[in-house]
Amino acid sequence: MGKKHLEDALKKIDHPIEVTYRSFELDPTSERDIKENMYEMLAKKYGMTIEQAKANSQNMVKMAKEAGLDYHLDTLILTNTFDAHRLAVFAKKHGLMKEMTERILHAYFTESKHIGDHNTLTELAVEVGLDRELVTNMLASDEMKVEVRADEQQATAYGINGVPFFLIENKYALNGAQPTEAFVQAIEKVIAENES
Structure with a gap:
């Protein structure tokens, strides 16, 4: 949702802006194959009931829908996201990080x-x-591991402990799925500062 709100904000600003995606795993210790569903994981992690976890998740689904996104948390498959991050960094080398x-x-x-x-x-x-063979070979190797870990170390240095997190010109931080207008205001402030 935060990414969508940022994209909506960028459409309102008449200024060239470069967005860089960085890797961040919410739980690097997660297994690749997780038996729990989203509600069971949330209930366990935050000490709530399954019903409370479902209610919280439905609120996220509602907010996503308002942003034009269609989330299906009932069927979401929990997993370790490290290889997905490696793939995104690999795509960056080929000019396709945003799309990936x-x-x-x-x-x-x-x-x-x-x-x-x-x-x-x-x-x-x-x-x-992306080329199938190149991707298959990359995923079977340790390629992009150093780059992903470097992003995560940088996040730790900044004190980031959750996503989404947006850092604008290393000056202003926005945490969470902020409304579009919050992005517009922060970006316009940085543009004005840079032009003065």
């Missing part, structure tokens, strides 16, 4: 695809224009 990131997020939140599975990731990569 968008495709992974849509596959995860809307299509309930297993984004920890190498076959799934390969298919998503081919859809955005």
